[in-house]
Amino acid sequence: MTAPVPPPVVAVSGLARSYGATRALDGVTLEVRPGEIAGLIGANGAGKSTLIKVLSGAVRPSAGTITLDGRPFAPAGPLDAQAAGVQTVHQNIDDGVVFGATVAENLTLDSIARRGGRWFSTPARIRAEAGAVAEAAGLALPLDAPVETLPAGARQQIVIARALARRARLLILDEPTSTLSAAEADALARKVRRAAASGVAVLYVSHRLAEIESLCDRVIVLRDGRVRRVFTAPLRRAAIVEAMLGEFAAPVAPVDAAAPADRAGRRTVGAAVLTAAGVRAAPGGTPFDLDLREGEVLGVTGLLGSGKTGLLQQLGGARPLVSGEMRLCGAPYRPAHPRAAIAAGVAYAAEERSAQAIVPGWSVRAHVTLPTLRAHSRAGLLSRRSETAAARRVSARFGVKGPGAEAPIETLSGGNQQKVVVGRWLEAAPRVLLLDEPFRGVDVGARADIGRVVREAGTMAVVVASSDPQEIVEVADRVLVLHEGSPAGELRAAEATPERLAALMSGGAA
Amino acid sequence: MTATGTAGTDRARHGTASAGARAAATAYRYGLPALLVAMVAIFSILRPAFGTYANALIVLQSVSVVGVVALGVTVSMTTGGFDLSAGACVGAVVMVTALAMVRFNLTGGTAIVAGLLTGLLVAGVNVLLTVVARVPDLVATLGTMFLFQGLALILTGGQSVAAGMTVDGAPAPGRYTEGFAWLGGGSIGTVPVPVAVFALLALAVYVLLHRSRWGRALYAIGGNAEAARLAGIRVARYRALAYVVSGLCAAVAGIMLSARLGRGDVGAGDPYLLQSVAAALIGYAVLGANRPNAPGTVVGALFIGVMINGMTMLNAPYYAQTFVQGALLVGALVVSYTLTPGRRAAGPGR
Amino acid sequence: MTATGTAGTDRARHGTASAGARAAATAYRYGLPALLVAMVAIFSILRPAFGTYANALIVLQSVSVVGVVALGVTVSMTTGGFDLSAGACVGAVVMVTALAMVRFNLTGGTAIVAGLLTGLLVAGVNVLLTVVARVPDLVATLGTMFLFQGLALILTGGQSVAAGMTVDGAPAPGRYTEGFAWLGGGSIGTVPVPVAVFALLALAVYVLLHRSRWGRALYAIGGNAEAARLAGIRVARYRALAYVVSGLCAAVAGIMLSARLGRGDVGAGDPYLLQSVAAALIGYAVLGANRPNAPGTVVGALFIGVMINGMTMLNAPYYAQTFVQGALLVGALVVSYTLTPGRRAAGPGR
Amino acid sequence: GCSQGTTAAPASPSSAPPATGPAGPTAPVPPKFASGEVRIALVRQLSSGDYFEQWLAGAQAEAKALNVTLEVSSGDGNNDKQALNLEQAVNQKADAIIVDHGFAQTVQPAIRKAADAGIPLVAFDVDPGTDKAVVLSQDDHRIAEQALGALKADTGGAGEVVYVYVAGFAPLDRRNETWTQFKKDNPGIEQVAQIGVVNSSTASAVADQAKAALQANPGVKAIFAPYDEFAKGAALAVKELGLQDKVKVYGADVSTADIAVMTEPGSPWVATAATDPSNVGRVAVRAAALLAAGQDVAAELKVPPALITQKQLRDGRIANMEQLNQAIPALRTPDVARVPWAPSS
Numbered sequence A: 001m002t003a004p005v006p007p008p009v010v011a012v013s014g015l016a017r018s019y020g021a022t023r024a025l026d027g028v029t030l031e032v033r034p035g036e037i038a039g040l041i042g043a044n045g046a047g048k049s050t051l052i053k054v055l056s057g058a059v060r061p062s063a064g065t066i067t068l069d070g071r072p073f074a075p076a077g078p079l080d081a082q083a084a085g086v087q088t089v090h091q092n093i094d095d096g097v098v099f100g101a102t103v104a105e106n107l108t109l110d111s112i113a114r115r116g117g118r119w120f121s122t123p124a125r126i127r128a129e130a131g132a133v134a135e136a137a138g139l140a141l142p143l144d145a146p147v148e149t150l151p152a153g154a155r156q157q158i159v160i161a162r163a164l165a166r167r168a169r170l171l172i173l174d175e176p177t178s179t180l181s182a183a184e185a186d187a188l189a190r191k192v193r194r195a196a197a198s199g200v201a202v203l204y205v206s207h208r209l210a211e212i213e214s215l216c217d218r219v220i221v222l223r224d225g226r227v228r229r230v231f232t233a234p235l236r237r238a239a240i241v242e243a244m245l246g247e248f249a250a251p252v253a254p255v256d257a258a259a260p261a262d263r264a265g266r267r268t269v270g271a272a273v274l275t276a277a278g279v280r281a282a283p284g285g286t287p288f289d290l291d292l293r294e295g296e297v298l299g300v301t302g303l304l305g306s307g308k309t310g311l312l313q314q315l316g317g318a319r320p321l322v323s324g325e326m327r328l329c330g331a332p333y334r335p336a337h338p339r340a341a342i343a344a345g346v347a348y349a350a351e352e353r354s355a356q357a358i359v360p361g362w363s364v365r366a367h368v369t370l371p372t373l374r375a376h377s378r379a380g381l382l383s384r385r386s387e388t389a390a391a392r393r394v395s396a397r398f399g400v401k402g403p404g405a406e407a408p409i410e411t412l413s414g415g416n417q418q419k420v421v422v423g424r425w426l427e428a429a430p431r432v433l434l435l436d437e438p439f440r441g442v443d444v445g446a447r448a449d450i451g452r453v454v455r456e457a458g459t460m461a462v463v464v465a466s467s468d469p470q471e472i473v474e475v476a477d478r479v480l481v482l483h484e485g486s487p488a489g490e491l492r493a494a495e496a497t498p499e500r501l502a503a504l505m506s507g508g509a510a
Numbered sequence B, C: 001m002t003a004t005g006t007a008g009t010d011r012a013r014h015g016t017a018s019a020g021a022r023a024a025a026t027a028y029r030y031g032l033p034a035l036l037v038a039m040v041a042i043f044s045i046l047r048p049a050f051g052t053y054a055n056a057l058i059v060l061q062s063v064s065v066v067g068v069v070a071l072g073v074t075v076s077m078t079t080g081g082f083d084l085s086a087g088a089c090v091g092a093v094v095m096v097t098a099l100a101m102v103r104f105n106l107t108g109g110t111a112i113v114a115g116l117l118t119g120l121l122v123a124g125v126n127v128l129l130t131v132v133a134r135v136p137d138l139v140a141t142l143g144t145m146f147l148f149q150g151l152a153l154i155l156t157g158g159q160s161v162a163a164g165m166t167v168d169g170a171p172a173p174g175r176y177t178e179g180f181a182w183l184g185g186g187s188i189g190t191v192p193v194p195v196a197v198f199a200l201l202a203l204a205v206y207v208l209l210h211r212s213r214w215g216r217a218l219y220a221i222g223g224n225a226e227a228a229r230l231a232g233i234r235v236a237r238y239r240a241l242a243y244v245v246s247g248l249c250a251a252v253a254g255i256m257l258s259a260r261l262g263r264g265d266v267g268a269g270d271p272y273l274l275q276s277v278a279a280a281l282i283g284y285a286v287l288g289a290n291r292p293n294a295p296g297t298v299v300g301a302l303f304i305g306v307m308i309n310g311m312t313m314l315n316a317p318y319y320a321q322t323f324v325q326g327a328l329l330v331g332a333l334v335v336s337y338t339l340t341p342g343r344r345a346a347g348p349g350r
Numbered sequence D: 001g002c003s004q005g006t007t008a009a010p011a012s013p014s015s016a017p018p019a020t021g022p023a024g025p026t027a028p029v030p031p032k033f034a035s036g037e038v039r040i041a042l043v044r045q046l047s048s049g050d051y052f053e054q055w056l057a058g059a060q061a062e063a064k065a066l067n068v069t070l071e072v073s074s075g076d077g078n079n080d081k082q083a084l085n086l087e088q089a090v091n092q093k094a095d096a097i098i099v100d101h102g103f104a105q106t107v108q109p110a111i112r113k114a115a116d117a118g119i120p121l122v123a124f125d126v127d128p129g130t131d132k133a134v135v136l137s138q139d140d141h142r143i144a145e146q147a148l149g150a151l152k153a154d155t156g157g158a159g160e161v162v163y164v165y166v167a168g169f170a171p172l173d174r175r176n177e178t179w180t181q182f183k184k185d186n187p188g189i190e191q192v193a194q195i196g197v198v199n200s201s202t203a204s205a206v207a208d209q210a211k212a213a214l215q216a217n218p219g220v221k222a223i224f225a226p227y228d229e230f231a232k233g234a235a236l237a238v239k240e241l242g243l244q245d246k247v248k249v250y251g252a253d254v255s256t257a258d259i260a261v262m263t264e265p266g267s268p269w270v271a272t273a274a275t276d277p278s279n280v281g282r283v284a285v286r287a288a289a290l291l292a293a294g295q296d297v298a299a300e301l302k303v304p305p306a307l308i309t310q311k312q313l314r315d316g317r318i319a320n321m322e323q324l325n326q327a328i329p330a331l332r333t334p335d336v337a338r339v340p341w342a343p344s345s
Ligand SMILES: Nc1ncnc2c1ncn2[C@@H]1O[C@H](COP(=O)(O)OP(=O)(O)OP(=O)(O)O)[C@@H](O)[C@H]1O
Pocket: A019, A020, A022, A023, A024, A042, A043, A044, A045, A046, A047, A048, A049, A050, A051, A091, A401, A402, A403, A410, A411, A412, A413, A414, A415, A416, A441, A443
């Protein structure tokens, strides 16, 4: 360390923040220098998002100090932080877009708050301004479409585009790629590097270690609200994982070393549970056949809008079947409603947590039992005891960390919420379990837990949809790749490498 | 206790503050019921006649019709709906039952059935509009409200229906039957029938909303309809159920009101919309629920009933009653909501 | 054309359905205005006196007070709030202006200032309750409503305020000034003052909501308060702004009503809550907005005004008017909402 | 603890009553009244509006003069509540009960309870359904007759008329009976439109309707609006259309605010038939007091109305009810239910 070190853009010292008895931040000290991309990682509930909320002025710390460019920094609100050059993309993207407004209006949301902006605004002016923001971020979205009609990935890109469009000293990205597929993630990485090259300090949160490895100059590991280790490049994944998960690191270590070949041999023998003939992933796509076997995990992958969700929702009764027909254990199966699917033994865990799974203010317990209310009631009356037992089971199985089964689910960290809303479907004891992007925001340890539970669940057939080939490779016995609503290829686990999948996903040959 | 770690906004939780916090949480949960008890105590001291069993029954009877409507409105609110047509439904049922007995000389039983069917008809229109045609609840039920207010008037050419009224030159043949009148004026033991009905329905709605899986489903829809749907809840059916319960409650209230009035009074239902909505809304703040709930609605209805009855007994002029009602309500709300544990921490309100 | 690539959620745009879909979309956007035009045409044919300039002014005048209140209510709705106290505010302003001139013998100008201050006071209480104490909007404004309904009554001991009234044994010194009365009964050219005021305020609210940064902030808060907060919008201030606009609109309406009545009438404001909410809600369906919007509210107010005026001219009995109003409203809503492009596809309504 | 100069005599029954007022007391004050123990319950159907406020003011003044406590409750338009208030008054064993308006079928069960409990009753403008109650009424048929008499005199018994009416309100229904008869008797009178709304802003709603009706029927000569809120609205409509010279308004009821409207320059409201509400309130309390004292009262009491014309008001420079009372003695009816131990009012 002989080169002159530039003074840090942001320096945090002794930062603490508690929620009731939970110490989300417990004396965090760290700094980020100009031009540096600092990775911030940690298990679910480690306190990453809380730290980011404090830095962005959304939450006030209970102790500690922050300096920005050497000056004390205590933002009274998000506007203060923005004005000081701290630009943030929060983890929950639905906290970033306004439903009922158009894409253009969402892209220009920040200009409303800006002081000295023009008071008079016309749709044309908003469109022009939004066009500029979109172009700077390389986005091609229908500006006049209501934002709620866009898929989650596009919404996430809107939020990112907004942050990139503002003048930044410190750019904070909290799991920005959770809904993006490889191509978009790569594009984002390029933009982040460019920003860093221009002297901006970047704080980057992700559970995708590969991304962290390739992007970050330094990795700060948070555990239980404290900084445990700081790694500088070159990064060693095993050490990072161990620092993240502490004593629980051992069972996780072989995650990406899990031998696909060993799976491939073992798991193709079960009887067909669900067979589909002539189905389409999206209305314009090519029809194809599909069968799911007992004990098998089928991975479905593809780019944004390739039809993964469309396919799973049709199988799960959440959307009418476009074409073709299905049989479940030999009997005709055409669910008109998710209820019918659940009754037949097909469970669909939806993709978007906050829009499709979370009921605001409800406890963890109530979330766990919502799909299986009938099982927890006698003569229509609910049994609290049975519900609590179920919540405990799910929490224990997936290592949910948080203030307990009766706490509102919002008080859990993002990843822990995800474990609850995915894990609850196992309570329905389905024959077919459809998981749409189940690993969003889930740390590597928990990802392995979910994967293990899913594959140990005996005779169940499982479908996992994900736009991240890495995740698919880790969990699937067989992979279906979709491209623009049509099947682009099918690979056995042994043949599926992230590289081959990526090639198929983008429409090329494997 | 050191000052560290508490510099922030989350005062109400740690260390020394815990006793205070517990008190605040209690005030939040029990603020309105406590206020209700205090009001009863004060009125009873100032006016011994207030605190008698006989008077308690009168107060209960005075809130029973409103209370029953409010229970229905509460159910309609759980799914995120809002039944603006409840008052009009009460009015229409009053007219229909009166017409059935007075004009068409039917039995009390038939009148009751006709009244309940009217409630179902209102519910049906609401369901068609909100669930089938997907009109937003407030707008749809506003339309239904006008429709049935108008219908109740048109049925009788804008006139009230009373025994002995002239129909086409001849006096109307029928009158209110004894049995029907008993629903309004009779009693079971010492308990007036409307009070018993209110108690029974309150219990039923309580069990439905807070102890049954159907109630859980209703609240889930109100919280996040898409999440409810994907969890396998048939949203349309439950939304219809909510309006049916609301319509039936309003019909029961209309039947009791008709029996109490002994005639089909034009516009008899009108005051019940605002009062029942008020009771249900006051109920939001009860027991820290911050959502529509059955015990809250009962407390809300009692709150208004006790206040008005007590003030009347103290000979307060009518125009002071509204003000005191407002002041008490505002006070209770402020206490309830500002003392919510942890509310002050960052929230969308800032 | 392929469905690929466009992340094709914009379903109603492709393929063969396009002509029909366009027609449906047009019906959706223009259904209510078209109905309004049709109503005017039919009434004019049936009753030539309807379609005259003079009668147009009469219709406009009859909706101007309601319309102004409704504009305020519309603004309060944009942030997701709801101003139940608007009617009570109108009533309080009527009483305050009457008291100022009749009882305290102040000038018309002073009365206007007093009226506007009353509107601000109502707004202030609403802001304290909703923004500062975080009471939910509906409950809070309900409390404010009772408070100011009561206050208007208490100010005068429940009596209406008219020139010559007895105060402490002597006749009251003042009376409505000419200038003040002009606000209700005067005209600018041939246009009655209230109509001019309504037009002006409609324009102002239109610009505020649909052409200004503030309006975008208000809608953003209504759409997602947390997102707005994180984008740096000062949510509390804008929510306060919404209530202030609502209070001021109600105050202006109260001043015009007071000037028109020429006295302070007890309860004069009460009917305006329901009517203005109705106008604002009908407006939801106008121009495909499905949210509170200024042009929609104007159409909604006109819709009700034209209907009542035309039906009266056709000598329809008063009791039929409510029904027809309801039937027309329901019809218009069903057309508007069932024809919304793409609404039918999977949605939380199922 | 109501004490009042004229009647706050010492509680001793033997003491002579103070002799004040124009017609001095003719009997000693009954002991219960002297000690101020008498409670009269006033159970009202409605309370808001000038009519009811004036009525109450009269009743309260009389109660004060007689040293009785008046316990007021109001259904505020909710008839069920009125019935419950009545039951409550019975429960509390009031010395007498006044039922002020209400629907017969609704209040009669409670009135029967009062009668069974031996509580004397005065029923104002409502049929008590029992002969144990004293029936007090203002003569609504007479009111309509007087106003229509003025209308007939001004129009010569022929012409187009707009009628304002809403069914379901007992006094209006009675006035409507007279109007129906009047039309039969005067075939020259043609009712070209019937309008009417009752809400808290009746006057301005009626004004809007009246304007529509007048636009549609340019030949109208008169508006018959037998309720002061209707008349105010009708007058407003005529004025706003500038038809003061063509269209006249004939109303009913009177209050200070009504006087102001009638005497305004260019006001089309030319005549109104009315009783003085505060006088009616006084009569009701007097009757109840007599009953509470165990004295006999005629089974039926009627307060006759008087016709008040715009000309009378203008000529007499009358601006409020006090002055009107002075100017038209027929509005005061001290002999109806006179209380022998009190100075007449
Ligand atoms: N509003 C809240 N109320 C109570 N506890 C909270 C609240 N928000 C967060 N917490 C708690 O604070 C801790 C840290 O949460 P945080 O969201 O910062 O975790 P994270 O590191 O971002 O996790 P993830 O990777 O799952 O997003 C968790 O234990 C969580 O339960």
